[in-house]
Amino acid sequence: MRIVDVVEITKPIASPIRNAYIDFSKMTASLVAVVTDVVRDGRRVVGYGFNSNGRYGQGGLIRERFRDRITEADPATLLNDEGTNLDPHRIWAKMMMNEKPGGHGERSVAVGTIDMAVWDAVAKIEGKPLFRLLAEMKGREANPKVFVYAAGGYYYPGKDDSALRKEMRGYLDRGYNVVKMKIGGAPIDEDRRRIEAVLEEIGSQARLAVDANGRFDLETAIAYAKMLRDYPLFWYEEIGDPLDYALQAAVSEFYDAPMATGENLFSHQDARNLLRYGGMRADRDYLQFDCALSYGLVEYLRTLDVLRQFGWSPSRCIPHGGHQMSLNIAAGLGLGGNESYPDLFQPYGGFPDGVKVQDGHIVMPDIPGIGFEGKSDLIKVMRELAE
Numbered sequence: 001m002r003i004v005d006v007v008e009i010t011k012p013i014a015s016p017i018r019n020a021y022i023d024f025s026k027m028t029a030s031l032v033a034v035v036t037d038v039v040r041d042g043r044r045v046v047g048y049g050f051n052s053n054g055r056y057g058q059g060g061l062i063r064e065r066f067r068d069r070i071t072e073a074d075p076a077t078l079l080n081d082e083g084t085n086l087d088p089h090r091i092w093a094k095m096m097m098n099e100k101p102g103g104h105g106e107r108s109v110a111v112g113t114i115d116m117a118v119w120d121a122v123a124k125i126e127g128k129p130l131f132r133l134l135a136e137m138k139g140r141e142a143n144p145k146v147f148v149y150a151a152g153g154y155y156y157p158g159k160d161d162s163a164l165r166k167e168m169r170g171y172l173d174r175g176y177n178v179v180k181m182k183i184g185g186a187p188i189d190e191d192r193r194r195i196e197a198v199l200e201e202i203g204s205q206a207r208l209a210v211d212a213n214g215r216f217d218l219e220t221a222i223a224y225a226k227m228l229r230d231y232p233l234f235w236y237e238e239i240g241d242p243l244d245y246a247l248q249a250a251v252s253e254f255y256d257a258p259m260a261t262g263e264n265l266f267s268h269q270d271a272r273n274l275l276r277y278g279g280m281r282a283d284r285d286y287l288q289f290d291c292a293l294s295y296g297l298v299e300y301l302r303t304l305d306v307l308r309q310f311g312w313s314p315s316r317c318i319p320h321g322g323h324q325m326s327l328n329i330a331a332g333l334g335l336g337g338n339e340s341y342p343d344l345f346q347p348y349g350g351f352p353d354g355v356k357v358q359d360g361h362i363v364m365p366d367i368p369g370i371g372f373e374g375k376s377d378l379i380k381v382m383r384e385l386a387e
């Protein structure tokens with residue numbers, strides 16, 4: 001059993017939207033295939049992965065460094081003790097050979113993308129959905145029912161409050177009961193008006209989360225906190241710079257309701273610093289680390305260990321990114337749910353065909369691997385890459 005090749009292609013996931021920090025007019029993602037010589041059900045096992053939106057494709061790093069460390073390794077060193085499957089931890093260690101600690105940059109995205117493909121292959125070789133494999137690995141009961149919320153509410157040229165309301169109404173019609181919108185990309189009075197418009201639209205049918213995408217300095221963060229306190233929000237997300245833990249802690253003194261952050265923290269060490277210094281509260285706040293941006297599930301397991309050491313339940317995690325990898329981690333390891341972008345970043349995000357949102361939850365189908373084979377538009381582009 002061996003990995004025959006690791007292939008990458010950088011694909012556009014552009015759209016005309018913007019948040020408080022970036023627009024997505026040139027956004028790309030890496031699609032990766034880990035090709036094995038294993039055959040299951042008459043078909044060669046290929047694991048697939050891709051990176052989440054917000055960081056760009058990582059073809060350079062993958063092709064120049066990480067691919068070769070896998071393909072040039074002695075194949076036996078990448079297997080589990082029994083030689084019956086690939087070992088994601090050993091493959092991860094090979095990829096990270098001769099990489100210094102700290103300064104995580106975007107190599108964490110390159111490694112996270114390959115790691116997703118490795119886990120997909122591992123679960124396919126086992127013939128099981130990844131979430132069931134993860135639950136078994138940790139001696140837990142899998143829970144295929146996962147909370148999901150609808151992320152959107154972007155700034156968009158010509159988008160007025162009625163278009164924003166219509167967008168949110170569309171999410172409610174599709175079964176969501178928590179929706180998210182962007183703030184911080186307009187003056188505070190305008191954001192207040194947008195928030196009120198959405199709250200009026202969703203009424204008691206849903207809750208609203210707001211996301212500042214790391215835009216605010218401390219003064220603005222506090223001004224918004226005071227404004228947002230007037231409304232019953234689900235959370236106040238990524239308030240200031242992701243690495244400014246003191247700002248996060250200071251805002252917590254002005255904002256009792258839930259806060260969320262972590263999508264731009266890319267390692268268990270950074271996650272630990274957030275819990276040490278960020279003033280985050282284990283009884284109400286949410287952590288959004290996204291394995292596809294942060295060295296993959298091998299690293300995410302370390303992050304979950306850090307959480308445990310600091311007295312945080314995995315149920316406080318609702319990852320960023322809207323991909324099926326985090327759905328599997330949620331169902332297998334007891335996270336609190338997952339993000340979803342009903343209208344964006346297709347075909348990569350979303351659920352297998354036929355999976356419907358009901359009362360803000362989906363039920364994971366039993367598909368071997370991460371479940372990409374169940375999403376016809378996605379598996380089509382994946383197979384174009386490697387089969």
Ligand SMILES: O=C([O-])CC(=O)C(=O)O
Binds near residue numbers: 019054211320321339
């Ligand atoms: O707009 C983005 O970069 C995505 C984001 O923050 C989120 O999904 O929470």
Ligand SMILES: [Mg+2]
Binds near residue numbers: 213237238263320
């Ligand atoms: Mg966000």
